[in-house]
Amino acid sequence: MxxxxxxxxxxxxxxxxxxxxxxxxxxxxxxxxxxxxxxxxxxxxxxxxxxxxxxxxxxxxxxxxxxxxxxxxxSNPGMHCIQETREPANEKEIQKLLLKIRNAPTKLGNLRKLADLANRNERNRISIAASGGPSVLICTLSRTRNEAEIMLGEEALAVLASLPIHEAKKECIKSLKSPITIDIICWFLCKGNFHARLHAAQILHGLLSSDQNFKAVFRPDEETFHNFDLLLRDQCHQATETALEILLTVSPVRRNRMRAVEAGVANTLIELLPEAEKGIAQKALSLLEILCQSAEGRASVCGNPMGIRVLVKKIARVSELATEATIGALWHIFKNCKTSSVLREIEEAGAYPKLFFLLQIGCSSSTRQRAKEILRTQGPRSWKTNPCCILADQLKAGELKHQDFHVAKLTVHGRIRALAN
CATH class of the missing domain: 3.30.40.10 (Zinc/RING finger domain, C3HC4 (zinc finger))
Incomplete structure (x- = not known):
C-alpha cells in the first residue's frame, strides 16, 4: 500500500x-x-x-x-482485490437486527444496516420478508410526525419496496394491506420526495399484482391519481412503467377512469407516445383504450390537438397488441363522437389508408370488424374511389390479365403501404 x-x-x-x-x-x-x-x-x-x-x-x-x-x-501485486459478491446473512443475524429496529424504531443506523443486507442479494431479501420484516418496517412508516421521522419512513419504504412480499407471512401481508397502512403509503406517494413516491408506487403495484381482492380495498383519491400522472411525466423509465401498470390495473373501474382523466392522464399519455419505446408505448395505448371507454376520456383525447393524430400514427407501428388497442380507442371515439369535426380530423390524420392497409396485412377478427366500421363512414366518396381500392377490386373481379396479376398485386400493396406511412 x-x-x-x-x-x-x-x-x-x-x-x-x-x-x-x-x-x-x-x-x-x-x-x-x-x-x-x-x-x-x-x-x-x-x-x-x-x-x-x-x-x-x-x-x-x-x-x-x-x-x-x-x-x-x-494489475497491482500486493493489493487485495475486493470481493465480487458478498455472502448472504444468516437468519439469526436478520432476526436480531429486526428486533433492534422494533425496540429502537428511531435509530437510523439499524435501519441502514437492514437496507445494506437487502441490497446485497435476493436471498437476504427473502429472509427479511419471511422473518417479519414488513411488519417491522410498517411500524417505522407510521412514525412520521417530524422531518427526522419522515426520513426514517422513507428509508423503511425503500427497503419495503425491495422485498418479495409473497414470501412474507400471512399476518405481515394482512397488515400491509390494512387501510391504515395504505393511507400511510399513499401519504408518501403524495408528500414524499421522488424516491419515496417511486417506492410507494412499487409497493402498491406489488399488492395489486399479487391479490385481486386488493383492488376492492384500494380506493385512490384525486391527489393520488395526480401523483401517478407526475410519475408518468418523469424521465425515469421505472417510474413511468410502474405508474402505467398501476393505472392499467385500477382504470377498468369507472370511478377510477374518471379520476385518471381529471388528473390529466390522457393528455400525458398523448404527450408521452411520440418518443416512447415499444414497451411503454404498448402500455400507454392500452391505457388510452380503457380511458376512451368513458365520455370524459374521449373528450380529453378529442380535445387535445394531437390526440387523434398520435393514435393514427401508431397504427401498425408498435406491436399487434398496441395496434388492437389503438383501433379500439379510435373505434370508441368514432362510435360515440361522430361529429363532422371529429370525422374530418380522423380523415386528415390519414386514418383511412392505414385502416385499409391493416385489412390487407391481416389482424384479429375484432380489430378487423372495428376497422371496417370506421371505413364504412366514408362510403363511395372517398376510400372506395381511391386508386388502391379500384385496383384491388379489379384484382378480385378478375378483370386484369393473368400476366399482370403479380405486378398489379405488388402495386396495390405498394400504394397502400405508401399511404399508410
Whole structure:
C-alpha cells in the first residue's frame, strides 16, 4: 500500500483509503459504504463533501467504479482485490437486527444496516420478508410526525419496496394491506420526495399484482391519481412503467377512469407516445383504450390537438397488441363522437389508408370488424374511389390479365403501404 499510489478516484473522500464497496449519494458523490454508513449512524444527515442536506439517504451501488477498482487491484501485486459478491446473512443475524429496529424504531443506523443486507442479494431479501420484516418496517412508516421521522419512513419504504412480499407471512401481508397502512403509503406517494413516491408506487403495484381482492380495498383519491400522472411525466423509465401498470390495473373501474382523466392522464399519455419505446408505448395505448371507454376520456383525447393524430400514427407501428388497442380507442371515439369535426380530423390524420392497409396485412377478427366500421363512414366518396381500392377490386373481379396479376398485386400493396406511412 505504501509503495503503490492509489488513484484519487478510488479513494473514499472520508477515509482517503481504497474503497471496497463504492456507493453514490443523491448528491452524486461516491463513498465507501462502511464509512458513509458510520457517518449517518453518528446522526449526520448531510453529504460529507458538499455539506448539502440530503433529501434521501438512499445509497446506490457504483458497479462501474467497483469493477475499475477490481481491475486496478488485479494489475497491482500486493493489493487485495475486493470481493465480487458478498455472502448472504444468516437468519439469526436478520432476526436480531429486526428486533433492534422494533425496540429502537428511531435509530437510523439499524435501519441502514437492514437496507445494506437487502441490497446485497435476493436471498437476504427473502429472509427479511419471511422473518417479519414488513411488519417491522410498517411500524417505522407510521412514525412520521417530524422531518427526522419522515426520513426514517422513507428509508423503511425503500427497503419495503425491495422485498418479495409473497414470501412474507400471512399476518405481515394482512397488515400491509390494512387501510391504515395504505393511507400511510399513499401519504408518501403524495408528500414524499421522488424516491419515496417511486417506492410507494412499487409497493402498491406489488399488492395489486399479487391479490385481486386488493383492488376492492384500494380506493385512490384525486391527489393520488395526480401523483401517478407526475410519475408518468418523469424521465425515469421505472417510474413511468410502474405508474402505467398501476393505472392499467385500477382504470377498468369507472370511478377510477374518471379520476385518471381529471388528473390529466390522457393528455400525458398523448404527450408521452411520440418518443416512447415499444414497451411503454404498448402500455400507454392500452391505457388510452380503457380511458376512451368513458365520455370524459374521449373528450380529453378529442380535445387535445394531437390526440387523434398520435393514435393514427401508431397504427401498425408498435406491436399487434398496441395496434388492437389503438383501433379500439379510435373505434370508441368514432362510435360515440361522430361529429363532422371529429370525422374530418380522423380523415386528415390519414386514418383511412392505414385502416385499409391493416385489412390487407391481416389482424384479429375484432380489430378487423372495428376497422371496417370506421371505413364504412366514408362510403363511395372517398376510400372506395381511391386508386388502391379500384385496383384491388379489379384484382378480385378478375378483370386484369393473368400476366399482370403479380405486378398489379405488388402495386396495390405498394400504394397502400405508401399511404399508410
Amino acid at each position: 505504501e509503495t503503490v499510489s492509489i488513484p484519487c478516484l478510488f479513494r473514499c473522500p472520508i477515509s482517503l483509503e481504497l474503497m471496497k464497496d463504492p456507493v453514490t449519494l443523491c448528491t452524486g458523490v461516491t463513498y465507501d459504504r462502511e464509512n458513509i454508513q458510520r457517518w449517518f449512524e453518528e446522526g449526520r444527515l448531510s453529504c460529507p463533501s458538499t455539506m448539502q442536506v440530503l433529501h434521501t439517504l438512499e445509497l446506490t451501488p457504483n458497479h462501474t467504479l467497483r469493477k475499475l477498482i477490481q481491475a486496478w487491484c488485479s
